Amino acid sequence: xxxxxxxxxxxxxxxxxxxxxxxxxxxxxxxxxxxxxxxxxxxxxxxxxxxxxxxxxxxxxxxxxxxxxxxxxxxxxxxxxxxxxxxxxxxxxxxxxxxxxxxxxxxxxxxxxxxxxxxxxxxxxxxxxxxxxxxxxxxxxxxxxxxxxxxxxxxxxxxxxxxxxxxxxxxxxxxxxxxxxxxxxxxxxxxxxxxxxxxxxxxxxxxxxxxxxxxxxxxxxxxxxxxxxxxxxxxxxxxxxxxxxxxxxxxxxxxxxxxxxxxxxxxxxxxxx
Numbered sequence: 311x312x313x314x315x316x317x318x319x320x321x322x323x324x325x326x327x328x329x330x331x332x333x334x335x336x337x338x339x340x341x342x343x344x345x346x347x348x349x350x351x352x353x354x355x356x357x358x359x360x361x362x363x364x365x366x367x368x369x370x371x372x373x374x375x376x377x378x379x380x381x382x383x384x385x386x387x388x389x390x391x392x393x394x395x396x397x398x399x400x401x402x403x404x405x406x407x408x409x410x411x412x413x414x415x416x417x418x419x420x421x422x423x424x425x426x427x428x429x430x431x432x433x434x435x436x437x438x439x440x441x442x443x444x445x446x447x448x449x450x451x452x453x454x455x456x457x458x459x460x461x462x463x464x465x466x467x468x469x470x471x472x473x474x475x476x477x478x479x480x481x482x483x484x485x486x487x488x489x490x491x492x493x494x495x496x497x498x499x500x501x502x503x504x505x506x507x508x509x510x511x512x513x514x515x516x517x518x519x520x521x522x523x524x525x526x527x528x529x530x531x532x533x534x535x536x537x538x539x540x541x542x543x544x545x546x547x548x549x550x551x552x553x554x555x556x557x558x559x560x561x562x563x564x565x566x567x568x569x570x571x572x573x574x575x576x577x578x579x580x581x582x583x
Contacts, residue, residue: 338429342433361444364448368392397446397449397539399513405434406504408437409482409484409487412487431480453543458544461545468539468543478535480568488576511536512533516546531561
């Protein structure tokens with residue numbers, strides 16, 4: 311009589327899931343490296359596309375919003391003002407978009423072999439760290455050109471802001487990826503939602519422009535990230551630790567909700583994908 315071992319995901323998230331992901335860390339590295347190579351495979355300029363997108367977007371925004379509309383930029387040159395915001399925004403929007411579709415794009419693997427499904431969203435976001443690092447080189451050059459030198463506290467706060475952005479992208483991405491398995495409308499709705507969210511996030515304008523209604527913008531966790539990134543790097547304002555704490559708590563809650571929902575419906579992925 312043979313012993314049969316049945317492998318099935320748990321309904322709730324636990325620390326055992328973290329341990330399991332760690333045990334599969336080589337697979338996480340493989341998926342991350344695969345996604346990175348596939349993205350830039352057979353491209354002419356390769357990884358420079360990670361610089362091209364935020365740079366060209368910065369140029370277009372600087373011409374239309376900075377020059378033509380004269381949108382204020384907290385006393386700093388508009389190009390570096392908007393590029394600092396775009397750097398974090400591109401990380402968030404790109405990671406959220408890719409994570410929401412990661413299960414659909416890997417359905418052939420999901421239906422054939424078992425591995426911790428959390429690895430796929432994590433690997434999708436991990437590639438964005440590479441893009442962020444590459445695009446940051448342009449920001450360094452712009453800071454040198456415009457004569458901005460961040461303080462030590464400013465440099466130390468950047469990993470915190472990047473981690474908050476990571477939590478927001480992973481939390482929202484896990485929730486949307488789980489829904490996208492059953493309802494494929496997500497891939498059509500999400501680009502419109504991201505585009506709309508761009509204009510209610512102080513990326514192309516300072517939060518102070520909203521005046522007494524700036525509290526509405528504060529409901530968006532990315533506001534705290536972008537506003538304090540500019541404060542840390544460009545000295546546009548004092549670092550707002552309260553806003554950072556609120557953004558951290560909101561994104562941590564989003565990550566928890568997204569992970570719990572992902573684990574709750576994980577058992578049905580292979581059946582309905």
